[in-house]
Amino acid sequence: MKSTILRNSIFSFLVVIFSLTAGLSQTGAKTEKAVIKTSIACSHCQQCGSCGKMLNKNLKSTAGVKKFTLDEKAETFTIVYDPAVTDIKKLRTAVSKLGFDADGVKADPAAYDQLDECCKK
Known part of the structure; x- marks a missing residue:
């Protein structure tokens, strides 16, 4: 049970980090x-x-x-x-x-x- 919670927490953390990184890379206008x-x-x-x-x-x-x-x-x-x-x-x-x-x-x-x-x- 604890390992499932830990695994879900890590997965959620990685999803948030990936989303933030992807969002930031798209906001920089190319010149x-x-x-x-x-x-x-x-x-x-x-x-x-x-x-x-x-x-x-x-x-x-x-x-x-x-x-x-x-x-x-x-x-x-x-x-x-x-x-x-x-x-x-x-x-x-x-x-x-x-x-x-x-x-x-x-x-x-x-x-x-x-x-x-x-x-x-």
């Missing part, structure tokens, strides 16, 4: 990182009052984008995103619509014209 080559002429785009504001507003509001950084020296955008929501092709298009080249995707001419002169090459 990927994309590094997109661009062309930037200035050294302060992300801090700029107009371009930086535009980048933060528009790129961060792109579906699936979690965060991004701009490395002016390396001329790259590093974007952390949810692959269930977006993909690298959509991210390149989003960057190009902001007026910047994105790997092989040319900058949207109208958006490029809206950039500050210091950001144009």
